Amino acid sequence: xxxxxxxxxxxxxxxxxxxxxxxxxxxxxxxxxxxxxxxxxxxxxxxxxxxxxxxxxxxxxxxxxxxxxxxxxxxxxxxxxxxxxxxxxxxxxxxxxxxxxxxxxxxxxxxxxxxxxxxxxxxxxxxxxxxxxxxxxxxxxxxxxxxxxxxxxxxxxxxxxxxxxxxxxxxxxxxxxxxx
Amino acid sequence: xxxxxxxxxxxxxxxxxxxxxxxxxxxxxxxxxxxxxxxxxxxxxxxxxxxxxxxxxxxxxxxxxxxxxxxxxxxxxxxxxxxxxxxxxxxxxxxxxxxxxxxxxxxxxxxxxxxxxxxxxxxxxxxxxxxxxxxxxxxxxxxxxxxxxxxxxxxxxxxxxxxxxxxxxxxxxxxxxxxxxxxxxxxxxxxx
Numbered sequence: 001x002x003x004x005x006x007x008x009x010x011x012x013x014x015x016x017x018x019x020x021x022x023x024x025x026x027x028x029x030x031x032x033x034x035x036x037x038x039x040x041x042x043x044x045x046x047x048x049x050x051x052x053x054x055x056x057x058x059x060x061x062x063x064x065x066x067x068x069x070x071x072x073x074x075x076x077x078x079x080x081x082x083x084x085x086x087x088x089x090x091x092x093x094x095x096x097x098x099x100x101x102x103x104x105x106x107x108x109x110x111x112x113x114x115x116x117x118x119x120x121x122x123x124x125x126x127x128x129x130x131x132x133x134x135x136x137x138x139x140x141x142x143x144x145x146x147x148x149x150x151x152x153x154x155x156x157x158x159x160x161x162x163x164x165x166x167x168x169x170x171x172x173x174x175x176x177x178x179x180x
Numbered sequence: 181x182x183x184x185x186x187x188x189x190x191x192x193x194x195x196x197x198x199x200x201x202x203x204x205x206x207x208x209x210x211x212x213x214x215x216x217x218x219x220x221x222x223x224x225x226x227x228x229x230x231x232x233x234x235x236x237x238x239x240x241x242x243x244x245x246x247x248x249x250x251x252x253x254x255x256x257x258x259x260x261x262x263x264x265x266x267x268x269x270x271x272x273x274x275x276x277x278x279x280x281x282x283x284x285x286x287x288x289x290x291x292x293x294x295x296x297x298x299x300x301x302x303x304x305x306x307x308x309x310x311x312x313x314x315x316x317x318x319x320x321x322x323x324x325x326x327x328x329x330x331x332x333x334x335x336x337x338x339x340x341x342x343x344x345x346x347x348x349x350x351x352x353x354x355x356x357x358x359x360x361x362x363x364x365x366x367x368x369x370x371x372x
């Protein structure tokens with residue numbers, strides 16, 4: 001028995017081969033269009049222009065945020081501007097401000113310097129808000145503060161003097177002997 | 181017609197009298213001392229301090245006190261309730277530039293029963309210091325310090341609730357420099 005039928009279907013047919021042909025024939029390739037279920041349907045292709053637009057928007061947003069932060073860092077809070085004068089003067093030691101020999105006049109200018117000296121660093125973001133004062137009010141407040149401090153100093157000095165004098169030991173008695 | 185004029189004049193006179201009385205009573209009831217009678221001493225004084233701060237100015241000054249600074253916060257707390265701060269201080273080149281008569285107008289006001297003298301320190305060398313308090317329901321509503329030294333006359337008048345302890349401790353803090361006046365303490369055995 002030749003094997004020709006197995007190879008090219010010529011010659012005498014082999015019943016075993018025919019039977020296998022019948023069984024496997026059902027699984028033969030049948031040409032038809034591919035039908036995929038909806039769940040695994042391929043995504044629609046994204047337009048590159050759309051992607052570019054998104055990237056551009058993100059970039060603009062980042063640049064804007066950066067600029068805003070820079071401006072915010074360098075910007076003086078309005079209430080601080082109203083309080084701290086813009087002039088930069090040499091810091092003056094506080095002891096010098098009112099000399100130990102009782103200076104008798106208030107110096108509003110000195111207060112200005114003190115204010116400048118004490119201006120808070122801008123990096124300190126959380127500064128409690130204070131009502132802004134107009135330049136006139138600011139001047140008036142500085143002068144009033146100086147007067148106030150001067151008055152308090154005098155009051156405190158006098159009270160201390162009273163305390164000193166009342167607590168001072170009286171003249172020791174002569175011929176006093178120790179008891180015990 | 182004449183009687184009508186007289187009648188109106190009489191009414192006006194009575195009204196003026198009542199008004200004057202009301203003003204005087206009002207002034208007597210406030211713890212503010214009238215210190216104008218001392219103004220003439222400014223001409224003789226080598227240095228003069230005249231501080232007159234009413235409640236509005238105190239509140240204005242408070243606005244620029246910084247809460248971040250503990251000293252300023254303390255002073256702010258001390259003065260925030262005050263209604264007025266009035267100081268007159270004269271420093272003279274030589275002794276005897278003022279007399280007790282100059283002080284009489286102030287003393288008369290302090291003789292009001294509402295005022296009570298809590299301290300009176302007299303010294304021939306250093307002069308006199310008197311401290312007066314005005315109380316209302318166990319609360320201080322006025323303080324007056326009358327310091328009559330040989331070459332210096334100072335009158336301090338604070339109106340409103342005053343914390344004496346805090347005020348005394350204020351010297352030497354912030355813009356209130358220490359003047360080296362310390363209470364003298366008795367020497368210990370080792371120091372002797």
